[in-house]
Amino acid sequence: MSLSDLYSLQELDLVRAEKQQALDEVRAEIGDESDLQRARQRLAQLDARHSRQEALRREAQRLTDDIETREGAVQNRLYSGAVTNPRELEAIQEEQALLSRQKAEAEDTLLEHMVAAEELQDALTRTQEAVTVLDERRIQRLPHLRQQEQALSAEVDALDQRRAGMLPQIPPQMLSTYETLRVSRGGQSVSKIEQSRGMDICGVCRVALPRSDTEKLRSGDSLVLCNNCRRILYME
Secondary structure, X not given: OOHHHHHHHHHHHHHHHHHHHHHHHHHHHHHOOXXXXXXXXXXXXXXXXXXXXXXXXXXXXXXXXXXXXXXXXXXXXXXXXXXXXXXXXXXXXXXXXXXXXHHHHHHHHHHHHHHHHHHHHHHHHHHHHHHHHHHHHHHHHHHHHHHHHHHHHHHHHHHHHHHHXXXXXXXXXXXXXXXXXXXXXXXXXXXXXXXXXXXXXEOOOOOEOOHHHHHHHHHOOOOOEOOOOOOEEEOO
């Protein structure tokens, strides 16, 4: 076993982590209907409000029609000539004036409800169109996402198989150290030594390495950690 096997394992693990992240994102998008659900919820709320407003409009229309009917009956009595008693005529005129005021108020209320109902209907139509667009967009995108999911899942499985074949080549203690560092070092346990201005430096943290560390690496396969970032050092 050489440290190159451990470095190769890390290279594979980094690729696998990238593929797994992409797979997780695709699956999250497949399961994410939040935009559509919010639009549908908004549509349901608008529909309920519109129904209530329509009920108010119909009631206002009924009240206006009722007042008009009563006003017409009063006018018929007033102008038919059948009533000649001055006091009775005065009472009918007062009733007509009252009904006229009530009618004006009822018509104002009816107009308010009609305008509100129309505005809600417009909002309802726009929201329904938005729901339709979101739904169609999702239907069109899902097949592509499913294909991505299938391809990425196959890649991850293949990488897992390759990884399983590599593990027996690495001593258990060394593998344990690698796995521990992989968790604590953001998925990168091994740092490849690089050259900078004639000095050996850690490829991750870019700190210059003591000559004793590089000499230890050249002497065998024992693990040497960077004094700064505590990753396993690897030299080609």
